[in-house]
Amino acid sequence: MLAHWLLDPTVTYLNHGTVGASPRRVLAAQQRIRDEIERQPSRFLLRELSSTTVGMPRSSPPRLRAAAELVAAFLGARGEDLVFVDNATTGINAVVSSFDLRDGDEVLLTDHAYGAIRNAVSFHAASRGARVRAVELPSPARGPSAFTETVLAAIGPRTRLAVVDHVTSESALVLPIAEIAAGCRARGVALAVDGAHAPGALALDVPSVGADWYVGNLHKWAHAPRSSAFLWAGKERQEGLHPPVISWGLGKGFTAEFDWAGTKDPTPYLAAPEGISFMRELGLEAMRAHNHGLAWAAASLLAERWNTPYALPERMVGTMVTVPLPERLGSSSEDAARLRDALLEQERIEVQLHASKGRLWVRVSAQAYNEIADVERLAAAVTARTS
Numbered sequence: 001m002l003a004h005w006l007l008d009p010t011v012t013y014l015n016h017g018t019v020g021a022s023p024r025r026v027l028a029a030q031q032r033i034r035d036e037i038e039r040q041p042s043r044f045l046l047r048e049l050s051s052t053t054v055g056m057p058r059s060s061p062p063r064l065r066a067a068a069e070l071v072a073a074f075l076g077a078r079g080e081d082l083v084f085v086d087n088a089t090t091g092i093n094a095v096v097s098s099f100d101l102r103d104g105d106e107v108l109l110t111d112h113a114y115g116a117i118r119n120a121v122s123f124h125a126a127s128r129g130a131r132v133r134a135v136e137l138p139s140p141a142r143g144p145s146a147f148t149e150t151v152l153a154a155i156g157p158r159t160r161l162a163v164v165d166h167v168t169s170e171s172a173l174v175l176p177i178a179e180i181a182a183g184c185r186a187r188g189v190a191l192a193v194d195g196a197h198a199p200g201a202l203a204l205d206v207p208s209v210g211a212d213w214y215v216g217n218l219h220k221w222a223h224a225p226r227s228s229a230f231l232w233a234g235k236e237r238q239e240g241l242h243p244p245v246i247s248w249g250l251g252k253g254f255t256a257e258f259d260w261a262g263t264k265d266p267t268p269y270l271a272a273p274e275g276i277s278f279m280r281e282l283g284l285e286a287m288r289a290h291n292h293g294l295a296w297a298a299a300s301l302l303a304e305r306w307n308t309p310y311a312l313p314e315r316m317v318g319t320m321v322t323v324p325l326p327e328r329l330g331s332s333s334e335d336a337a338r339l340r341d342a343l344l345e346q347e348r349i350e351v352q353l354h355a356s357k358g359r360l361w362v363r364v365s366a367q368a369y370n371e372i373a374d375v376e377r378l379a380a381a382v383t384a385r386t387s
């Protein structure tokens with residue numbers, strides 16, 4: 001499988017989740033679109049790309065809308081409810097900056113939220129006099145229902161908006177997002193889901209999650225070129241939802257506003273359907289089963305080799321797994337950075353490592369090009385450093 005990627009075959013790449021890695025054929029499709037643009041840039045960008053720009057639309061539907069339809073179909077959604085954004089960070093910024101937060105309102109996050117998202121939410125909340133509350137999630141050993149109960153119990157009388165991950169970043173947990181969404185709805189709290197790691201990793205039907213907004217990266221697990229993500233909004237949430245970059249589409253409706261954010265490269269969006277075709281050819285079920293099976297096998301292998309605790313229901317694991325490292329390897333962020341660099345420089349293993357709760361953790365991503373031998377290599381490299 002590795003031959004489908006440009007990845008250096010001498011490196012054991014266990015870090016797919018961090019910035020993704022595009023298959024060769026997706027990059028080739030993106031280049032073909034670039035070549036098409038460059039034959040007549042004005043025609044493509046001003047007349048064919050979207051209905052927002054100055055020229056007379058010549059293609060019907062506009063190219064971005066056609067791509068949005070294909071991506072939406074993959075997600076069980078309608079193209080008219082989905083817009084492209086560069087990444088999950090941009091999508092969440094759009095939602096929170098557009099939401100009518102007022103002085104004294106509260107925005108709910110969890111303590112597993114991704115740092116950049118925490119910053120974005122805090123920034124937009126503070127500018128409106130709202131406060132942010134990060135609820136501490138329970139031990140995963142207590143199972144998904146404990147997560148739902150904890151999040152819903154943290155909703156207070158001033159909570160108006162919640163931003164919750166579908167798959168958490170460092171801890172790599174699949175949260176019971178549909179149950180959390182139902183609880184938020186029943187309590188009148190708007191929910192934005194940070195699904196940065198979900199599309200392509202999990203079987204995902206976005207509307208049935210029941211959230212108000214859903215943001216997902218296509219450039220992580222859905223094999224799109226980098227700078228490709230989507231923002232889905234329920235019908236009643238589309239009015240007043242603005243992109244962080246205001247441009248020609250202002251006041252022309254949800255898709256028009258997002259479909260032109262100034263002159264930029266649209267190829268990561270337009271090549272996203274090629275990533276979906278690639279997954280379909282691999283077999284969506286087969287690919288997910290391989291990735292999940294490998295992540296789950298990695299968890300037990302590493303916990304057993306390193307004699308570290310690991311207790312987690314399998315349904316809270318997707319295509320990544322986070323396992324504690326042996327205690328003697330350290331506990332600080334500096335220890336994590338040192339070990340991460342040593343693994344790459346000395347062992348040619350690229351993997352995500354972080355410090356949390358007084359110890360180090362490793363997050364293993366399992367993609368179609370990985371196999372259990374990659375995990376064995378990581379296990380041995382770490383074990384060698386403990387003796």
Ligand SMILES: Cc1ncc(COP(=O)(O)O)c(C=O)c1O
Pocket residue numbers: 017018087088089090113114116117165167168169170194196197217
């Ligand atoms: C849960 C979560 N949210 C948001 C992001 C940010 O994604 P991006 O850098 O593509 O905006 C990440 C990145 O890893 C993430 O793990």
